[in-house]
Amino acid sequence: MKNVYVLGNWKSNKNPQEAIAWRDIYLQHANELPKTVKIILCPAYHHLPLFDLSTFPSLLGVQDISSFDTGAYTGEITASMVKGIVQYAMIGHSERRKYLLETDEQVGQKVKKAIESRIIPVVCISDIEQAKKLCSFIPDYAGKGLILYETLTAIGSGQAGTPESANAAAKEIVDILGAVEVLYGGSVVPENVARFTSQQYISGVGVGGASLNAEKFIKIITNAS
């Protein structure tokens, strides 16, 4: 049986009051969450203390991690700073590659830092070349982290890719990296999630916009199982 993951990526959204309101709705529905789905919530750093891991029914992740070690790097959040608070770190999201000019080299460096702190990396890739680059930096990546595959045209557009093409891309990624778990991302909603999670090579989904609404996110998790 493959794992099924649902990763919620809040991106740069929500003030503290909005985050608390989301959390409270989510907790009210906690008993509806299927035990078979691994849920990873990736809010912004400053929201993390709102989630008490001993009672919160999901795992936590950050949306980025520094390529530096702890020290004099103003504004950076390093892996050892969030060790014990989060279990996962998204790395190399296409928005960071586009707007912050993050390179494959930096992605490789960040992955190393996450692994050193025993934080599981979720490397985001939007084309097969990026998988090859990751393999060249971290040849044994499979078994150490996850991949979130997201086509640029599907992100935030309301036009998800087809499950079949996502599955074919996931297979290609597995062929390159070995037995890595691949999540699909890009306009995932409650209505389409099962069509992705039922594909052979897809082990879950990454959800941006639809994760901002707690009820919608819960529906995605329920339908993903």
Ligand code: PGA
């Ligand atoms: P979306 O974003 O669900 O809003 O398309 C996905 C992502 O970029 O992680």
